[in-house]
Amino acid sequence: MLEFPTFAHVALTVSDLAVSVPWYERLIGSGPVLDEDTGPFHHSVFAVGGTLLGLHAFPGGVAGGDRFDERRLGLDHLAFQCADRSELERWRHRLDELGIEHGGIVDAHYGCGLSFRDPDNIALEFFSPPA
Structure with a gap:
């Protein structure tokens, strides 16, 4: 049986990288290992143990401008x-x-x-x- 792999990365969509990146830097205790504008989105990526945690922001903003709610489908x-x-x-x-x-x-x-x-x-x- 093929062993199921561990997580390589997790990407979270945020409303404003200028707010979220410093907040996560304080929490994690280090800065992003990658920060780039890919065109469709801009992401800042943190190394957390053996996993990458990405923060994604989209040029048009978040859909509906809503705040996160765990009662919706998804995360x-x-x-x-x-x-x-x-x-x-x-x-x-x-x-x-x-x-x-x-x-x-x-x-x-x-x-x-x-x-x-x-x-x-x-x-x-x-x-x-x-x-």
Whole structure:
């Protein structure tokens, strides 16, 4: 049986790269490894572990000008892997330092999560497996 590959990259559509890129730089702690205008869209790409996280902006803006809503078809949220709950605690403190609102750490039988949102309301989470 062919082994299913891991994710190579994730691309998120944002409304304004001038707002989103600095926000993600502060969150990630480094700048984009790629920033280019491809014609149909402009993207800034961050290296996050072995995966690339791209922020895409389109010349005509976002469809409908809406903010992200996970109740629509498509993406629900993007979760970043943490080793354990103590790492989540460190990220909770870091989000507080950055002034990023979050929902606090939520413990569940399947793991622990720390949810927050980017400037376009895209749902993000730090997640650790159950202890």
